[in-house]
Amino acid sequence: MTSTNGASGGQAEPPLIAVDGLSVSYRSEDATVAAVRDVSFEVRAGETLALVGESAAGKSTIGHALLGLLPGNADVQARSMRYAGRSLLGLDTEELRRIRGEQISMIFQDALSALTPTLRVREQLVELYQAHRDLSREEAEAEALAALQRILPDAERAFDAYPFQLSGGMAQRVMITLAVALQPRVIIADEPTASLDPGVRMETLQILEELRDQAGVGLLLITHDFGVVARMADRVHVMYAGEIVERADVKTVFRAPRHPYSHGLLQSLPGPHQSRLQPLRGQPPDLSDLAPQCPFLPRCPKAVSQCRIEDAPALEPAGDEPGHFAACYNPIAIPLRGS
Ligand code: ATP
Ligand code: MG
Secondary structure (H helix, E strand, C coil): CCCCCCCCCCCCCCCCCEEEEEEEEECCCCCEEEEEEEEEEEECCCEEEECCCCCCCHHHHHHHHHHCCCCCCCEEEEEEEEEECEEECCCHHHHHHHHHHHHHHCCHHHHHHHHCCCCCHHHHHHHHHHHCCCCCCHHHHHHHHHHHHCCCCHHHHHCCHHHHHCHHHHHHHHHHHHHHHHCCCCEECCCCCCCCCHHHHHHHHHHHHHHHHCCCEEEEEECCCCCHHHHCEEEEEEECCEEEEEEHHHHHHHHHCCCCCHHHHHHCCCEEEEEECCCCCCCCCCCCCCCCCCHHHHHHHCCCCCHHHCCCCCCEEEECCCCCCCCCCCCCCCCCCCC
């Protein structure tokens, strides 16, 4: 894990991403799914913020909300959502298109399905360059190939391939090339290594680290893999059922998680700190029918009567470390691991 304050990231600069009170619901005919509820976070230049949590916690929804890529059945509310001090709310299609790719880009969770199946890789990259830069076809092709060569050793072959002709690792690298091509200042990396074999996984992480450490890119890293979190993240936000239930710097999350969910999650997911995985018991709640109490209550080994009586707790300072917050009435009291 590395940390810098970033090339341009003095504390006086506004954060690259500042989200305050983001909520997203998906409407369907018979239900409304409260996928993200009152979530706030910041990403600064040259740092990595990791969003972790089980499937359906709302992680990808947050990434898509930042880029204005949510489907038509999504309702988005936020007190504010800013990129480098500038509001992302209420932008028109053209303004959003300019920000996407040039300022903020996303490595999508499923690389193969995020690529356009009917276009060769060459066309997808050229289209991106020509949409954002004043380049001739030849210039755009040269830029595109050079960009792919920086990330994929066998770039010429992939350049003329259709997405279905790519291996998972190649598709992922094409996806990364598209995400970094215009030198964005923020990259949302949604499970960037999930489908990759160990060698490609390591190289992918190195590419992201270089962008962060040399170009001061702010990384919003979404992952199930605590090994990746330990290596990459400066700070961690743990999400459960659409909410952030704990946030802290990465060392604190590993050494002294306060929320029982964070603790259970650490035991259940691959990472550097446990030799045997212990699955979390039970299932996350139905997001279309949430009780007012803590959403983790039915699964919580530490629940007390207050948890059953009162509405869900808010994030409150926890532990001794600055910036450590947990939303729990009966947090884990003792650091669980030595340093
Ligand atoms: P995973 O780790 O599996 O990728 P996630 O944390 O990224 O999960 P999201 O994809 O953000 O979770 O989904 C959050 C919730 O919103 C889930 O309950 C999901 O079923 C629901 N959801 C996501 N997209 C839509 C949609 N287009 N329409 C309706 N519900 C949706
Ligand atoms: Mg997801």
